[in-house]
Amino acid sequence: xxxxxxxxxxxxxxxxxxxxxxxxxxxxxxxxxxxxxxxxxxxxxxxxxxxxxxxxxxxxxxxxxxxxxxxxxxxxxxxxxxxxxxxxxxxxxxxxxxxxxxxxxxxxxxxxxxxxxxxxxxxxxxxxxxxxxxxxxxxxxxxxxxxxxxxxxxxxxxxxxxxxxxxxxxxxxxxxxxxxxxxxxxxxxxxxxxxxxxxxxxxxxxxxxxxxxxxxxxxxxxxxxxxxxxxxxxxxxxxxxxxxxxxxxxxxxxxxxxxxxxxxxxxxxxxxxxxxxxxxxxxxxxxxxxxxxxxxxxxxxxxxxxxxxxxxxxxxxxxxxxxxxxxxxxxxxxxxxxxxxxxxxxxxxxxxxxxxxxxxxxxxxxxxxxxxxxxxxxxxxxxxxxxxxxxxxxxxxxxxxxxxxxxxxx
Amino acid sequence: xxxxxxxxxxxxxxxxxxxxxxxxxxxxxxxxxxxxxxxxxxxxxxxxxxxxxxxxxxxxxxxxxxxxxxxxxxxxxxxxxxxxxxxxxxxx
Numbered sequence: 450x451x452x453x454x455x456x457x458x459x460x461x462x463x464x465x466x467x468x469x470x471x472x473x474x475x476x477x478x479x480x481x482x483x484x485x486x487x488x489x490x491x492x493x494x495x496x497x498x499x500x501x502x503x504x505x506x507x508x509x510x511x512x513x514x515x516x517x518x519x520x521x522x523x524x525x526x527x528x529x530x531x532x533x534x535x536x537x538x539x540x541x542x543x544x545x546x547x548x549x550x551x552x553x554x555x556x557x558x559x560x561x562x563x564x565x566x567x568x569x570x571x572x573x574x575x576x577x578x579x580x581x582x583x584x585x586x587x588x589x590x591x592x593x594x595x596x597x598x599x600x601x602x603x604x605x606x607x608x609x610x611x612x613x614x615x616x617x618x619x620x621x622x623x624x625x626x627x628x629x630x631x632x633x634x635x636x637x638x639x640x641x642x643x644x645x646x647x648x649x650x651x652x653x654x655x656x657x658x659x660x661x662x663x664x665x666x667x668x669x670x671x672x673x674x675x676x677x678x679x680x681x682x683x684x685x686x687x688x689x690x691x692x693x694x695x696x697x698x699x700x701x702x703x704x705x706x707x708x709x710x711x712x713x714x715x716x717x718x719x720x721x722x723x724x725x726x727x728x729x730x731x732x733x734x735x736x737x738x739x740x741x742x743x744x745x746x747x748x749x750x751x752x753x754x755x756x757x758x759x760x761x762x763x764x765x766x767x768x769x770x771x772x773x774x775x776x777x778x779x780x781x782x783x784x785x786x787x788x789x790x791x792x793x794x795x796x797x798x799x800x801x802x803x804x805x806x807x808x809x810x811x812x813x814x815x816x817x818x819x820x821x822x823x824x825x826x827x828x829x830x831x832x833x834x835x836x837x838x839x840x841x842x843x844x845x846x847x848x849x850x851x852x853x854x855x856x857x858x859x
Numbered sequence: 860x861x862x863x864x865x866x867x868x869x870x871x872x873x874x875x876x877x878x879x880x881x882x883x884x885x886x887x888x889x890x891x892x893x894x895x896x897x898x899x900x901x902x903x904x905x906x907x908x909x910x911x912x913x914x915x916x917x918x919x920x921x922x923x924x925x926x927x928x929x930x931x932x933x934x935x936x937x938x939x940x941x942x943x944x945x946x947x948x949x950x951x
Contacts, residue, residue: 685907696903698880699932743878747909747933753860754874787903844899 460553466632467639472646475672476504478826479664481651481687482679483507484516485812486804488634489819490677495641498827503643506666508650512631515681518781519812520704520726520738522717524561524622526588528577531837531849532790533584538834539817546816552633554625555731561622561717562600566611570722574617589618600716602769609765611723624717624728653690659799675826677802682782684805693796696843697784697806700741701751705778709733713769723762735773737763741783750780783808790849793835802826865918866926866940879915881905882927883947909933913947
């Protein structure tokens with residue numbers, strides 16, 4: 450028994466961290482989407498480039514979409530050079546983010562285990578570990594007995610439906626408190642004079658040739674020098690207004706938490722094969738995510754049988770969880786792409802930048818994409834970290850195929 | 860659990876079905892004439908509307924036949940199911 454009340458060491462909720470301004474009629478940069486990526490982009494525009502005549506437009510409330518719904522896993526152990534570069538850039542920023550934002554984000558580098566359940570998983574995992582090492586990313590291959598040492602609650606017996614044949618381990622991976630991350634970015638952006646405009650839905654765009662001149666919103670038309678779309682699952686709604694075709698499909702992705710428990714789970718465990726990933730949040734609840742629901746959906750909810758299947762897998766992998774009560778489930782909307790890699794960069798409009806397609810992995814990229822997109826906007830030139838993730842790679846064939854290879858659970 | 864009305868079997872539970880994405884995406888009439896961009900759009904690009912969407916479904920754990928449906932992607936409500944050889948229905 451721990452003597453402390455779970456969560457007793459968490460900071461108090463603040464009264465107010467940002468203004469809630471009326472939008473001006475014109476900005477140098479308009480960011481559509483007040484989630485993690487939009488807020489991070491705003492922060493780095495101000496911090497790294499001195500660009501502060503910026504609005505972040507949010508149709509609901511700040512960070513109320515996927516930023517409030519993800520499972521907060523941060524890692525950079527992706528297979529391909531292009532992916533590992535941007536995610537490792539993000540991870541390095543995560544490591545200094547609390548200091549940068551001057552705000553606690555409870556970034557806990559407790560490591561992530563990506564389990565292998567089949568011989569093919571083992572081969573793919575070892576390959577990924579070697580690729581990670583070549584890219585300077587901390588990665589190890591662990592045998593089942595080593596997995597058990599790091600995470601004793603994982604069932605490593607050989608007689609289960611999905612036996613653990615080993616795992617990749619990235620010690621620097623971890624979790625952070627997603628709300629605090631958003632608040633930290635929002636506070637710093639607000640301090641720099643950036644307007645965070647909530648309850649402001651984009652309803653259309655005014656265009657003049659190959660430029661967007663104005664953003665029509667439920668709070669009036671706002672003219673913009675540059676527009677950056679950071680709308681995740683709702684990207685297609687915006688690009689349809691612009692007449693840009695983007696190969697993303699929006700799917701519900703569900704997650705859930707248990708009641709608060711004593712510390713039982715010291716790390717993060719992901720299993721691609723059975724579509725479950727689990728960590729234990731600071732307060733003590735088990736946080737678990739599933740794979741995406743199969744059909745396209747904007748409903749921020751999914752089907753119960755997906756949760757049921759996920760729980761079956763979780764209970765087999767973690768028998769100790771069998772008696773934990775489920776507290777709540779929810780869904781976010783993830784924008785998946787054909788190659789499971791994001792789409793970032795130019796659009797057919799000269800002054801519109803696209804940032805979408807992060808699928809199930811957007812949270813971990815938050816500071817990385819924020820800084821790279823801010824650079825891209827400031828220099829009107831894709832930052833090297835995002836340059837491979839162009840929209841036209843689907844025409845040229847230069848895909849960054851992270852399906853399966855990087856433990857991407859969809 | 861949502862019930863989906865298979866045009867052949869009637870209403871069955873959602874778990875019996877699998878999803879096939881956007882419907883009415885015909886194979887190109889003259890494949891050799893397509894540019895790289897047109898091929899990319901045929902292979903990779905699909906509509907992703909918030910609202911009514913014509914899509915393919917398969918009754919995998921039942922009659923194993925494909926059919927089309929008009930479904931609302933915001934509410935998940937099936938508004939029509941129809942056979943593959945039926946034209947896309949017009950819903951007022």
